Amino acid sequence: MNKSVAAILFVGLLASPLTAAAPPYTSEAPIAYLKDLSSGAVLYDKGGETRIPPASMAKMMTAHVAFRLIQKGELKLDTKFTVRPETWKQWHGPQAGSTMFLSAGEQVSVEDLLHGIVTLSGNDACVVLAEGIAGTEQAFVALMNQEGARLGLKNSHFGTSNGWPDEGVTYVTAEDLAKLAQATIEETPDLYKKFYATRSFTWGKTMGGRDIEQGNRNPILGKVAGADGLKTGHTQEAGFGFTGSAEQDGRRLVMVVAGLPTYNGRIAESVRFMDWGFKAWKAQPLFKQGQTVETAEVQLGSATSVPLVAPQNMAVTLPRTASTNINVKVAYTGPIKAPIRKGDRIAELIVSTPDTPPQIMPLVAGEDVSEAGIFGRLWNGLKSLFG
Numbered sequence: 001m002n003k004s005v006a007a008i009l010f011v012g013l014l015a016s017p018l019t020a021a022a023p024p025y026t027s028e029a030p031i032a033y034l035k036d037l038s039s040g041a042v043l044y045d046k047g048g049e050t051r052i053p054p055a056s057m058a059k060m061m062t063a064h065v066a067f068r069l070i071q072k073g074e075l076k077l078d079t080k081f082t083v084r085p086e087t088w089k090q091w092h093g094p095q096a097g098s099t100m101f102l103s104a105g106e107q108v109s110v111e112d113l114l115h116g117i118v119t120l121s122g123n124d125a126c127v128v129l130a131e132g133i134a135g136t137e138q139a140f141v142a143l144m145n146q147e148g149a150r151l152g153l154k155n156s157h158f159g160t161s162n163g164w165p166d167e168g169v170t171y172v173t174a175e176d177l178a179k180l181a182q183a184t185i186e187e188t189p190d191l192y193k194k195f196y197a198t199r200s201f202t203w204g205k206t207m208g209g210r211d212i213e214q215g216n217r218n219p220i221l222g223k224v225a226g227a228d229g230l231k232t233g234h235t236q237e238a239g240f241g242f243t244g245s246a247e248q249d250g251r252r253l254v255m256v257v258a259g260l261p262t263y264n265g266r267i268a269e270s271v272r273f274m275d276w277g278f279k280a281w282k283a284q285p286l287f288k289q290g291q292t293v294e295t296a297e298v299q300l301g302s303a304t305s306v307p308l309v310a311p312q313n314m315a316v317t318l319p320r321t322a323s324t325n326i327n328v329k330v331a332y333t334g335p336i337k338a339p340i341r342k343g344d345r346i347a348e349l350i351v352s353t354p355d356t357p358p359q360i361m362p363l364v365a366g367e368d369v370s371e372a373g374i375f376g377r378l379w380n381g382l383k384s385l386f387g
Contacts, residue, residue, distance in 0.1 A: 022356060023280035023319050028269045030239075030259035033174035034277050037182055037252040039351070041317040041359045043277055048175040051155060052258050055233030056098065056121045057243050058163030058170060060180055061144045063118055063195070066110065066129060067188040068147065077111040081132030083124075091124035097164070100125040101204025101212050112203065119201040120214045121232065126162035137161050148176075151183050165235055174256035177243045181230050181254045185245060196229035197221065219267040220244050224274045232266070233258075240266040246274055250313065253277045283315035286328065286351070290366075294330045296347055298369050301338030307366035308332075308347045314361055316351045327352040330363065340369040 027046055034044040042048075069075035088104035090096065100122030102108060108116075108128065116125030130140035137160065144158040153176040159169030185192050199221065202213040219242060220227040227246040234240045241258035255273055260266045287293055287310040295305040308330060316326055332347035340346065347363040 023276070023321075025273075025276050025280070027257065027273060028260065028265065029257035029273075031174050031241075031257065032269075032273065033178055033256040034273060035178050035182075035254050036277070036281065036283075036317045037185070037254060038250065038283055038313075039315050039317040039359045040361050041356065043253075043281055043317065044273075045175075048178075048256075049155060049173050051171045051173055052241075053163075053165065053168075053235065053238040054170065054172040054177065055163045055165075055235040055238040055241060056123075057172070057177055057231050057233035057241055057258075058158060058160065059117050059121065059126055060177070060184065060231045060243060061147065061158060062126050062130065062140075062161045063114060064180060064184045064188070065140070065143050065147050066114060066133065067184065067191040069133065070110070070191060071188050075110060075133065077109065077114075079110050079132075080107040081110070081113065081128055082107050083128050084131065087124065087127050087131060091127055097123050099123060102128060103204070114195050115198060115201045116203060118195045118231070119198045119216045120203070121217060123162040123164060126160075130161040148180075151179060153179060156180075163233060163235075165237055174258060177256045178254045181243050181245055185229070185252070185254075192229065197227075218242075218244065219270045220246060220274055223267075223271050224278075227274070234263075242266055242270050244270055244274060246278075248278050249283075251278070251283050251315075251317075280320055281317050282320045284318050284326070285313065285315045286310075286326075286349075287314045289313050292366055293349060293363055294347075296330075296332050297335035298340065299335040299337045300372055301340065301369040302372045303369050306336065306340055306346070306369050308363040309366040310349075311343070311345075311362060311364045314349065316353070316359055318353060318356065325353065332363075338369050338371045340365045342366065342368050 032046040033048040035042050083102045083106050085104040098121040100116030100120050102124045113125045113129040116122040127137050130137045134140035141158050148156050156172040156176040159166045200213055200215045202211050204212040217232045224246050226248045229245045230243045232242045240260040243256045245254045257269055289310055289312045291310050292307040294308045296308055298306050329350050330347055336346055342365055344365045345362045346365050349361045349363050351359045
């Protein structure tokens with residue numbers, strides 16, 4: 001989409017030059033990707049667009065689809081689904097990988113199944129939830145791929161609800177996993193907080209009748225301040241992977257590592273990578289939520305312009321040792337045709353520094369602008385003609 005530059009704001013926001021280059025980092029992971037959601041800046045990208053098998057990181061999409069249905073009122077946390085004997089037979093025992101230890105014929109609530117998926121990485125829980133929601137697992141997988149298309153996951157496809165190896169039908173990229181994590185965090189924040197930071201969950205019984213408690217495999221929980229998600233994955237084909245997120249002092253980072261050879265290596269690299277993201281980089285505030293950044297021209301509207309405002313607090317991410325020489329501009333395709341609704345994303349804030357790629361953040365309409373009637377159009381035309 002072609003965009004016309006509407007304004008250049010604060011060229012050289014502060015006069016001192018940016019003296020530090022991007023902080024160096026060498027990841028131990030074959031695939032590594034780190035994004036600062038607060039600014040949109042990609043801080044590290046090693047193979048971020050390479051297609052990889054997600055293993056259990058695919059369960060993030062299963063949970064995300066369920067979260068969206070709950071948010072829309074189409075699914076309730078206390079709804080119970082019955083474990084089909086055929087499903088139990090396929091997804092129990094050592095050959096079935098991670099399990100919630102469901103039993104054939106038992107009824108399980110959506111809430112408990114989501115804990116089984118997010119906290120325990122239960123392959124059985126994924127399939128029971130998928131069948132309960134859509135009738136069959138494949139019908140649910142279609143919902144997963146529809147949601148992937150909505151989110152713009154251009155290099156991902158899902159063939160199962162749990163990421164079980166399927167000869168390459170299921171694939172993702174680190175960039176798409178980060179985008180999926182961001183969508184869950186931002187679109188369903190309450191459900192994200194409710195499920196993803198749970199340290200352990202108890203379900204099922206041992207042969208001796210004892211409760212089975214399993215811990216969350218998230219390698220940064222309790223090791224990185226503000227860590228609250230998301231999901232590990234492991235198969236022989238995929239190696240050890242992890243999509244994680246943490247928030248510190250208003251900055252939220254999302255990281256992805258994949259292809260690591262060992263369980264302990266995943267822990268060490270995940271902690272080191274996230275620590276680097278917080279310690280080597282800093283946020284330079286730009287605009288507060290609701291602040292008008294610029295105005296945009298409106299075509300055929302009840303007003304000739306609309307304020308462009310920050311939908312959230314905005315900051316640019318810089319190397320921690322850098323001073324700040326920032327070029328800020330607003331871009332949009334204009335004039336923007338009415339009607340416009342308050343909160344519509346209609347422009348972008350593009351922030352550039354000498355040592356970092358452009359950081360692009362959305363700007364939204366600050367007010368409604370209705371479509372003008374014939375007399376309104378004539379009046380606006382006269383105003384434009386005579387200044």
